[in-house]
Amino acid sequence: MPDIDLGVTSLRELNGALHKLPKDTNETHWVIENPAGQHAIAAGLDAPLNVEINGPVGYYCAGMNKLATVQIHGNAGVGVAENMMSGFVHVSGDASQAAGATGRGGLLRIDGNASSRCGISMKGIDIVVKGSVGHMSAFMAQAGHLIVFGDAGDALGDSIYEAQLFVRGDVKSLGADCIEKEMRDEHKTAVHDILAKAGFNGDVDPSEFKRYGSARQLYNFNVDHAGEY
Amino acid sequence: MCGIVGLFIKDPALEPELGRLTAGMLETMTGRGPDSAGFAVYGAGTDGRTKVTLRGTSDDAIRDTVLKIEKAFPDASATLHDTHAVVSIATGDSVRFDHWLTDECEDTEVVGRGNRMEIFKEVGLPADVAARFGLATMRGTHAIGHTRMATESAVTTDGAHPYSTGQDQCLVHNGSLSNHNNLRRELRREGMTFETENDTEVAAGYLTHRMHEGLSLGDALEVGLNDLDGFYTFVVGTENGFGVLRDGIACKPAVMAETDQYVAFGSEYRVLADLPGIGQARIWEPEPATVYFWER
Numbered sequence: 001m002p003d004i005d006l007g008v009t010s011l012r013e014l015n016g017a018l019h020k021l022p023k024d025t026n027e028t029h030w031v032i033e034n035p036a037g038q039h040a041i042a043a044g045l046d047a048p049l050n051v052e053i054n055g056p057v058g059y060y061c062a063g064m065n066k067l068a069t070v071q072i073h074g075n076a077g078v079g080v081a082e083n084m085m086s087g088f089v090h091v092s093g094d095a096s097q098a099a100g101a102t103g104r105g106g107l108l109r110i111d112g113n114a115s116s117r118c119g120i121s122m123k124g125i126d127i128v129v130k131g132s133v134g135h136m137s138a139f140m141a142q143a144g145h146l147i148v149f150g151d152a153g154d155a156l157g158d159s160i161y162e163a164q165l166f167v168r169g170d171v172k173s174l175g176a177d178c179i180e181k182e183m184r185d186e187h188k189t190a191v192h193d194i195l196a197k198a199g200f201n202g203d204v205d206p207s208e209f210k211r212y213g214s215a216r217q218l219y220n221f222n223v224d225h226a227g228e229y
Numbered sequence: 230m231c232g233i234v235g236l237f238i239k240d241p242a243l244e245p246e247l248g249r250l251t252a253g254m255l256e257t258m259t260g261r262g263p264d265s266a267g268f269a270v271y272g273a274g275t276d277g278r279t280k281v282t283l284r285g286t287s288d289d290a291i292r293d294t295v296l297k298i299e300k301a302f303p304d305a306s307a308t309l310h311d312t313h314a315v316v317s318i319a320t321g322d323s324v325r326f327d328h329w330l331t332d333e334c335e336d337t338e339v340v341g342r343g344n345r346m347e348i349f350k351e352v353g354l355p356a357d358v359a360a361r362f363g364l365a366t367m368r369g370t371h372a373i374g375h376t377r378m379a380t381e382s383a384v385t386t387d388g389a390h391p392y393s394t395g396q397d398q399c400l401v402h403n404g405s406l407s408n409h410n411n412l413r414r415e416l417r418r419e420g421m422t423f424e425t426e427n428d429t430e431v432a433a434g435y436l437t438h439r440m441h442e443g444l445s446l447g448d449a450l451e452v453g454l455n456d457l458d459g460f461y462t463f464v465v466g467t468e469n470g471f472g473v474l475r476d477g478i479a480c481k482p483a484v485m486a487e488t489d490q491y492v493a494f495g496s497e498y499r500v501l502a503d504l505p506g507i508g509q510a511r512i513w514e515p516e517p518a519t520v521y522f523w524e525r
Contacts, residue, residue, distance in 0.1 A: 056512075093512075097479070
């Protein structure tokens, strides 16, 4: 089990070593100490690794992740797991802006709060936030699920496409073309399944969440809606 | 880009460390701002005296200026820091000093003034700028600093932050304002003068103008949310503390940490990583369009 101290080993060396691993590597469990908020730690992984990071990370940690599980024991900076393709990223603390931005797949779990623009332009990723999310979250979100246990800030789901948003607490305001929708059984099942994958074993009731999604009025430009932009 | 750092000390035992900690924070922000750097340090003040930070065109030039000052104002005392000098004058002499300086030393700029504030800024890498001015050995209650990656105007010392907004007040800025030309014209009509084409100077001038109209710094920042168009994170130094304001969509990053010993600000968490007790600190991001102040 490689144990890397980023106070000693350079970030470039670490990421280079992780990128060189073949998909069938036996060296799957990596522990990273002393990250000290450095950027792009464990970005671009493409193997079924389990990377544990003990401490706070900077920007784009686990960005573009494929297949790997990345556990961050601390806070994460801007763009954690941005453009994730698959795998699982778990932040035990808070996440800064644009967590899970543009993600195409995989699961991002944040145990604290996520800041503004969480899930911006998400394209298939599932995001679970135990705390609250900031303003402009799920802006132009195209596909995937954003599940928030706490509250959402201003302009949730502005200009949203087909992503589905579930919020248990209050929503300060909805963005353009985002509306509350009926929470049907298939949505409760979807929430239940994602929560199970994220490690919440039946201790959260999906029916406590409200669902938000697109009113589908902004898909094509219509001069009558010019005021909505 | 641009990087901002701020450190406000709550525990007097940490005051001798202010300069050393700020210098480390500033250097960490080199990646966000390699063009120029500057900082304001709030050290000891003396009743009845005003500290004026002056900047010359070179270290020789400022030395000449100081010699002239000591002849004209026998009561004044000065400390040289590279191209800058901090001159202590009797507060009652302030107006006479200003007139004299304009007449006798036209190449010397006033960078800032106040009972406690000293401002230093130059072109160059943050670590070099901090070393030239001896930041690491400075002590005080609080400091704010800035590393600049130039976008709206040239890489010059005039374009470096902090900008003074009044006695013991200064401003650093990460972002860019889009209506600074208009605002500068309006403020010039009101009688203000500007030295540069820099957008932050306009923001500083705007706040100064609002405070001349009678607003508190906090209220001036509040109304600024309507009048300043663009994206910005501002950190404002005051005699007793510092304030933070982010634009309404929080375009520019900001992280804060608080312990029993200090409140610290950084554009990125990396800035805070080496502070004492950071592992146990409360860490958060300031909310957009919200004015924060820490004072003691």
